[in-house]
Amino acid sequence: MTRERLLNPQRTKRYIGIELSGAKSQKTALAAIEYYPKEQKIFLLDIYDKISGHDEQSSDEALLEIVEEELTAVKIGVNVPLSLPPCVACSRQKCPMPGKCNISSVKWMRDASKRAAKHVKKAEKVRDFTPYTQRPVELFLRHQILPVIPEYAQFEIDEALGGTKAPLSARMNFLVKHLDRDRLIEVLPKLSVVVLGMEMDLSKKVISSYRKIEEGAASRSEILEALSDYSNVFIYDRDLQKLAQSLPAFDAFVCAYTALLSDNDHCGKIPHGFPELSGWIEYPTLCSRT
Numbered sequence: 001m002t003r004e005r006l007l008n009p010q011r012t013k014r015y016i017g018i019e020l021s022g023a024k025s026q027k028t029a030l031a032a033i034e035y036y037p038k039e040q041k042i043f044l045l046d047i048y049d050k051i052s053g054h055d056e057q058s059s060d061e062a063l064l065e066i067v068e069e070e071l072t073a074v075k076i077g078v079n080v081p082l083s084l085p086p087c088v089a090c091s092r093q094k095c096p097m098p099g100k101c102n103i104s105s106v107k108w109m110r111d112a113s114k115r116a117a118k119h120v121k122k123a124e125k126v127r128d129f130t131p132y133t134q135r136p137v138e139l140f141l142r143h144q145i146l147p148v149i150p151e152y153a154q155f156e157i158d159e160a161l162g163g164t165k166a167p168l169s170a171r172m173n174f175l176v177k178h179l180d181r182d183r184l185i186e187v188l189p190k191l192s193v194v195v196l197g198m199e200m201d202l203s204k205k206v207i208s209s210y211r212k213i214e215e216g217a218a219s220r221s222e223i224l225e226a227l228s229d230y231s232n233v234f235i236y237d238r239d240l241q242k243l244a245q246s247l248p249a250f251d252a253f254v255c256a257y258t259a260l261l262s263d264n265d266h267c268g269k270i271p272h273g274f275p276e277l278s279g280w281i282e283y284p285t286l287c288s289r290t
Contacts, residue, residue: 012036014045015263016067016076017256019189019248023059023171026052029248030063031256032070033233042260044235046070047242049249060171064178077187077259079251080168081160082176083279087132088161098131105278106131109139116143133161136278140271141191145283152204153194160279187258189251191283193223199284200226211247220244227257258282 013035021027028051034043048066053059067076086105087095098106109129116139129139142157158165176184190211197207202223210219221244227233235243243250261267262282269285270276 011038013260013263014070014073015256015259016070016073017187017252017254017259018063018067018076018078019252019255020063020078020080020168020172020175021248022167026050027248028052028059028063029246029252030066031249031252032073033253033256033260035260040232042231042233042257044233044239044253047239047249047252049242049246060175064175067179073183075185075259075263076179076183077185077255077262077282078172079187079189079255080172081135081165081279082172082181082184082186083135083160084169084173085131085133085135085160086278098129101131105136105275108136108273108275108278109134112136112139112143130159133159135160136275137281140274141188141281144271145191145268149194150198150204152208153198155190155194185259185262185282186279187255188281188283189254189258191281192254192258195284196227196230197223200230202226210250216247217244220247220250224250231257233257258284 015033015035017031017033019027019029030046030048030051031044032046034045036042051059051063051066053062057065067073086103086109087098090103095101098110101107101110109131113129138157138159146154146157160166160169193210194207197210200223205215206219206222209215210223212219221240224233224235224240224243228235243253258267259282261284267282267284270280274280
């Protein structure tokens with residue numbers, strides 16, 4: 001199938017995935033996939049790995065230039081927060097403290113923490129919520145989603161302004177001003193891989209080791225091969241090798257694939273009463289075949 005046919009906008013939908021790293025590193029990656037609704041087929045079009053600045057162009061400008069080349073993209077999945085914790089955006093001069101705050105997102109976090117405390121063992125303790133580093137969605141994933149994931153596949157939920165994510169959240173907060181906000185969705189690649197891996201009946205070893213240095217490449221390769229059969233994903237051999245060898249490129253592909261699932265209503269639903277404007281993370285539901 002020729003590239004010209006792949007790019008026919010009348011027959012296809014394009015999705016972009018971005019694995020954002022620090023502006024001064026060379027670990028940012030972008031993947032673009034093309035979906036044929038009628039044929040139910042998915043093609044990996046492009047992979048941009050190690051995106052960085054050069055000459056007089058900054059790394060932000062380099063990334064935005066690539067995104068602009070993919071103007072027909074329906075959705076753009078990114079691996080970093082698209083919103084900030086409620087306290088950061090708060091304009092109140094006097095703070096009543098989280099325990100008494102009546103802002104909807106903070107109140108939801110307070111109530112969610114109380115509900116979670118009722119269901120933990122006596123020897124355990126629910127961590128205090130901190131609406132100046134966390135968002136409601138992070139508490140939702142921690143208390144509602146992680147408990148139903150097998151122990152071997154569980155991981156820590158990074159906070160939007162925690163030590164790991166804070167610099168990336170700041171960078172994304174800048175980049176979003178130069179992007180079409182309506183097309184952006186937030187993705188957690190780790191969670192997408194776990195859910196898809198479970199649905200595709202992949203082994204515990206593959207699911208739990210795909211991010212590891214020594215075993216990761218082989219596990220990522222196995223995940224991609226399974227996904228090719230599961231969702232009619234076509235990836236050229238050279239691109240398969242690149243995705244297997246590069247974790248950022250692999251996660252960018254996962255973000256793009258999750259964006260496709262989201263656009264086709266195959267992602268988890270926002271629960272009733274959740275403060276949607278505070279930010280949401282898209283993740284595949286079980287039975288997420290497109």
